[in-house]
Amino acid sequence: AQSVTQLGSHVSVSEGALVLLRCNYSSSVPPYLFWYVQYPNQGLQLLLKYTSAATLVKGINGFEAEFKKSETSFHLTKPSAHMSDAAEYFCAVSDKRGYQKVTFGTGTKLQVIP
Amino acid sequence: DTAVSQTPKYLVTQMGNDKSIKCEQNLGHDTMYWYKQDSKKFLKIMFSYNNKELIINETVPNRFSPKSPDKAHLNLHINSLELGDSAVYFCASSQGSQPNTEAFFGQGTRLTVV
Numbered sequence: 001a002q003s004v005t006q007l008g009s010h011v012s013v014s015e016g017a018l019v020l021l022r023c024n025y026s027s028s029v030p031p032y033l034f035w036y037v038q039y040p041n042q043g044l045q046l047l048l049k050y051t052s053a054a055t056l057v058k059g060i061n062g063f064e065a066e067f068k069k070s071e072t073s074f075h076l077t078k079p080s081a082h083m084s085d086a087a088e089y090f091c092a093v094s095d096k097r098g099y100q101k102v103t104f105g106t107g108t109k110l111q112v113i114p
Numbered sequence: 115d116t117a118v119s120q121t122p123k124y125l126v127t128q129m130g131n132d133k134s135i136k137c138e139q140n141l142g143h144d145t146m147y148w149y150k151q152d153s154k155k156f157l158k159i160m161f162s163y164n165n166k167e168l169i170i171n172e173t174v175p176n177r178f179s180p181k182s183p184d185k186a187h188l189n190l191h192i193n194s195l196e197l198g199d200s201a202v203y204f205c206a207s208s209q210g211s212q213p214n215t216e217a218f219f220g221q222g223t224r225l226t227v228v
Binding site: 032034041044088096 | 145154164206222
């Protein structure tokens with residue numbers, strides 16, 4: 001069964017600094033991968049997804065992620081953090097077979113320091 | 115206009131009670147889900163319906179019973195509530211049930227069992 005591991009439950013960056021949130025996946029075949037964001041007291045919102053079309057995926061709000069098969073990674077980055085980026089970020093994986101059944105990571109809380 | 119709406123937003127109830135959470139989506143999607151997010155923010159799928167048909171039924175106690183009267187609604191009924199049922203329950207929907215589809219989440223229902 002596929003799974004994802006998010007390294008670091010809390011990440012703090014200064015406003016304007018690079019954001020790097022790490023995600024490693026485990027799957028017997030390259031899966032579909034997602035990043036979702038959860039703002040306080042809200043549901044999850046899709047940032048971006050990897051569906052094997054291109055290894056560098058661009059999402060909303062200036063975020064992007066690169067799929068690296070050799071490293072089984074799908075790290076999320078943003079060149080310059082904004083205060084509004086403070087939220088919980090979830091990496092998720094879905095097997096390419098069968099129905100949509102996403103397995104989420106345990107989340108990384110991003111704090112942006114002014 | 116809220117795309118995926120859940121009611122109630124907060125629910126506090128005593129052990130042993132029966133309660134329901136309602137979910138409605140106005141996106142015209144044909145697939146709906148229930149997820150449970152525990153106190154450690156771990157998010158796990160419980161059920162999925164496609165065109166009112168149950169397609170995913172994870173290992174969930176029989177006390178939890180989903181009902182989909184039509185494609186736009188997916189309700190969750192919980193019998194004999196236990197302390198361990200305390201969590202945030204998210205409803206979500208997607209167009210299609212393929213593994214790479216984006217899920218749209220409601221704002222969640224915070225259930226507290228006392």
